[in-house]
Structures are given as structure tokens and as C-alpha cells.
Amino acid sequence: MAKTAPRRSDQLADKVSEVTGKVQGSQAWNSIFRPGSIFRKGYTDSPRNRSYVIMNSVLYHLHPVKVKRHAVKVSYTLCLGGLSFFLFIHLTVTGIFLMFFYRPTAAQAWDDIYALETAVAFGLLVRNMHRWAAHLMVISVFLHMARVFYHGAYKPPREFNWVIGVMLLQFTLLLSFTGYLLPWDQLALWAVTVGTNMMGYTPVFGKQVRFVLLGGFEIGSDTLLRWYVLHVLMLPFVTVIFMAIHFWRVRKDGGISGPL
Ligand code: HEM
Structure with a gap:
């Protein structure tokens, strides 16, 4: 069977994911986003990464992991x-x-x-x-x-x-x-x-x-x-x-x- 040429949109998607992968794997990117960040390459939703998200974000860090019910009223x-x-x-x-x-x-x-x-x-x-x-x-x-x-x-x-x-x-x-x-x-x-x-x-x-x-x-x-x-x-x-x-x-x- 004759091979069909890849569609332009697929080619574009491949190119975008190649560039994204390169950027996310670069030293500059990883110096900005600390381990466990959802913006890092290969982020998985694990308990360890979830606690990293809290520990490494200055905004989340302002609040404790557990907040008393009355305190949010x-x-x-x-x-x-x-x-x-x-x-x-x-x-x-x-x-x-x-x-x-x-x-x-x-x-x-x-x-x-x-x-x-x-x-x-x-x-x-x-x-x-x-x-x-x-x-x-x-x-x-x-x-x-x-x-x-x-x-x-x-x-x-x-x-x-x-x-x-x-x-x-x-x-x-x-x-x-x-x-x-x-x-x-x-x-x-x-x-x-x-x-x-x-x-x-x-x-x-x-x-x-x-x-x-x-x-x-x-x-x-x-x-x-x-x-x-x-x-x-x-x-x-x-x-x-x-x-x-x-x-x-x-x-x-x-x-x-x-x-x-
Ligand atoms: C520029 C002035 C101030 C800012 C921006 C500020 C900000 C805050 C914030 C955001 C909180 C968290 C809970 C809440 O919103 O009540 C807080 C709590 C607290 N503030 Fe202030 N504050 C200021 C002045 C003062 C003053 C004048 C006092 C007392 C003389 C004070 C004593 C406290 C204490 C003891 C807590 C803990 C309250 C608790 O655990 O219920 N603050 N402050």
C-alpha cells in the first residue's frame, strides 16, 4: 500500500512538542522551576510531587498544609x-x-x-x-x-x-x-x-x-x-x-x- 504523506497539522504538532521538550529539558528552564513543579518535564501526580509543589512554591508556602476550619471563615x-x-x-x-x-x-x-x-x-x-x-x-x-x-x-x-x-x-x-x-x-x-x-x-x-x-x-x-x-x-x-x-x-x- 502506498504511504500517505504526514499531514501539515501533525508535522506542526511534532515540531511544537520537540521544541517544548528541548526548552523544558534545558538548564535555564530547570533553574527557574524547582523539582516537583508541574512545569517540569515528566511531572507525575504522585504524593511526593504534590508535597514538593507546596514546599517549593512561595505562595502555597504562606499557608500551612492543614488549615483550621474556623481560620478560613x-x-x-x-x-x-x-x-x-x-x-x-x-x-x-x-x-x-x-x-x-x-x-x-x-x-x-x-x-x-x-x-x-x-x-x-x-x-x-x-x-x-x-x-x-x-x-x-x-x-x-x-x-x-x-x-x-x-x-x-x-x-x-x-x-x-x-x-x-x-x-x-x-x-x-x-x-x-x-x-x-x-x-x-x-x-x-x-x-x-x-x-x-x-x-x-x-x-x-x-x-x-x-x-x-x-x-x-x-x-x-x-x-x-x-x-x-x-x-x-x-x-x-x-x-x-x-x-x-x-x-x-x-x-x-x-x-x-x-x-x-
Ligand atoms: C500594616 C499593618 C498590618 C498588616 C498588613 C497585618 C497583616 C496581618 C495578616 C494578613 C494577618 C493574618 C490574619 C488576619 O488577617 O487577621 C495578621 C495576623 C495578626 N496580626 Fe497583623 N497586620 C498588621 C498590623 C498589626 C497590628 C497593629 C497588630 C497588633 C498590635 C497585629 C497583630 C497581629 C497578630 C497577633 C496576628 C495573629 C492573629 C491570630 O492569630 O488570630 N497586626 N496580621
């Missing part, structure tokens, strides 16, 4: 910790947008904010999203703390995570306060005047604390630069580190506390 945590985290991410994204249009000098700051509201596409919207999310984050972190307290989750073995949480509350408030100066309007100037004067009453080091925060003896361009760097770099940086420790401890302390 939204009514237990009200997702307030998760909401605080979501707001932080939202503030980071909208904050980066704002940074494209803002220069932290006394001569330009207010004009840049004004231009952002009147001349930049979506500027007013994104600025307001940033501002409202900041207010909401203060509220959600505070409510999260109240929920944790109500459930007695500050008790052993979670005392350390409570302390990390208190630090996160401080950073959230400081982020709000440092952001408040940046529009360089009357409201901001007087809020910072009152705030730094209060810090000047710190026992023993009061004058030095005030000097460091103002970048001099009175509010000026140096103060704005200092608070800008604190707001966009230093405070978000330490907050991310503390959040990582916070989430890791929730996991290591045996997941969510309770039930009551």
Missing part, C-alpha cells in the same frame, strides 16, 4: 490584616504614579501638586485614591489590632507577633504623617510645625530630635526633602521587612488563633 478575621496589606500595595502603586509628577523642593512641591490635579491625566483621581487609601489603612490596621485583641491572639505563643504588629501600627501612622507634609500647603506646614514642636519636648534629646527631623532649626526645603525620603523610601522599606516577619510568624505560630 471571613467572619473570624474579617480579613482586616489582608485588607491592610492590600491597601499598602495599593498605596505603593498609586504612590509611584505620583512620584513621576512631584519634585520635593519648597519652590516646586505645591505647584507640582496643583499641576497634578489640573493638568495631569488621571492625576486628581490617583491623588485622591492615594489619600483615601492612606486614611483607610490607618482605620483597617487599627480595627485589625482590635480584632486580634478581642480574640486574645496577643497571648502566647503570639506575643512577639503582637509587638511586631505594634511596630507596624507606628510605621502606618508615620507614613501618613510624613505624607501630610508633601503638598507643602498651609495645612501641611502647620501640622508639621506642631508635630516637630511636640517631638522637641522629648526628654534629654528633644532639641536634637527636632533638629534631625527639620534638617535645621526651622521648617524649610531641607525638612521637605527629609520627610520625602522618609515617606517614599525608608518607612516603606522597614514596613515591608516587618510585614514579612509578621506573616512568617502568623504561619510559624500555628496559623490563626482560636476559635474562641
Whole structure:
């Protein structure tokens, strides 16, 4: 019987599987996907590979292999910790947008904010999203703390995570306060005047604390630069580190506390 020529679609399928096999067998591919990954060549659905999937994935790793039934109920945590985290991410994204249009000098700051509201596409919207999310984050972190307290989750073995949480509350408030100066309007100037004067009453080091925060003896361009760097770099940086420790401890302390 005469041989029929292979169909074009079969040829294409063979070519695709040959290339896929080469890519999946390459060192570069296997350096990205760890053993047990479903994207690796020859993955089989075995108990060993299933546990590898959990152990090697950072996202799955956030959750323990077994989760208590009450812990997945939204009514237990009200997702307030998760909401605080979501707001932080939202503030980071909208904050980066704002940074494209803002220069932290006394001569330009207010004009840049004004231009952002009147001349930049979506500027007013994104600025307001940033501002409202900041207010909401203060509220959600505070409510999260109240929920944790109500459930007695500050008790052993979670005392350390409570302390990390208190630090996160401080950073959230400081982020709000440092952001408040940046529009360089009357409201901001007087809020910072009152705030730094209060810090000047710190026992023993009061004058030095005030000097460091103002970048001099009175509010000026140096103060704005200092608070800008604190707001966009230093405070978000330490907050991310503390959040990582916070989430890791929730996991290591045996997941969510309770039930009551
Ligand atoms: C930026 C601020 C914060 C973020 C993003 C955050 C995030 C989270 C998340 C996602 C959880 C998992 C359960 C849940 O959603 O409730 C959690 C649990 C916890 N948080 Fe926070 N948190 C923050 C601030 C705080 C504060 C201010 C405190 C207390 C002073 C605190 C103490 C705790 C404790 C003790 C747990 C374990 C709760 C339990 O086992 O029931 N956190 N946090």
C-alpha cells in the first residue's frame, strides 16, 4: 500500500512538542522551576510531587498544609490584616504614579501638586485614591489590632507577633504623617510645625530630635526633602521587612488563633 504523506497539522504538532521538550529539558528552564513543579518535564501526580509543589512554591508556602476550619471563615478575621496589606500595595502603586509628577523642593512641591490635579491625566483621581487609601489603612490596621485583641491572639505563643504588629501600627501612622507634609500647603506646614514642636519636648534629646527631623532649626526645603525620603523610601522599606516577619510568624505560630 502506498504511504500517505504526514499531514501539515501533525508535522506542526511534532515540531511544537520537540521544541517544548528541548526548552523544558534545558538548564535555564530547570533553574527557574524547582523539582516537583508541574512545569517540569515528566511531572507525575504522585504524593511526593504534590508535597514538593507546596514546599517549593512561595505562595502555597504562606499557608500551612492543614488549615483550621474556623481560620478560613471571613467572619473570624474579617480579613482586616489582608485588607491592610492590600491597601499598602495599593498605596505603593498609586504612590509611584505620583512620584513621576512631584519634585520635593519648597519652590516646586505645591505647584507640582496643583499641576497634578489640573493638568495631569488621571492625576486628581490617583491623588485622591492615594489619600483615601492612606486614611483607610490607618482605620483597617487599627480595627485589625482590635480584632486580634478581642480574640486574645496577643497571648502566647503570639506575643512577639503582637509587638511586631505594634511596630507596624507606628510605621502606618508615620507614613501618613510624613505624607501630610508633601503638598507643602498651609495645612501641611502647620501640622508639621506642631508635630516637630511636640517631638522637641522629648526628654534629654528633644532639641536634637527636632533638629534631625527639620534638617535645621526651622521648617524649610531641607525638612521637605527629609520627610520625602522618609515617606517614599525608608518607612516603606522597614514596613515591608516587618510585614514579612509578621506573616512568617502568623504561619510559624500555628496559623490563626482560636476559635474562641
Ligand atoms: C500594616 C499593618 C498590618 C498588616 C498588613 C497585618 C497583616 C496581618 C495578616 C494578613 C494577618 C493574618 C490574619 C488576619 O488577617 O487577621 C495578621 C495576623 C495578626 N496580626 Fe497583623 N497586620 C498588621 C498590623 C498589626 C497590628 C497593629 C497588630 C497588633 C498590635 C497585629 C497583630 C497581629 C497578630 C497577633 C496576628 C495573629 C492573629 C491570630 O492569630 O488570630 N497586626 N496580621
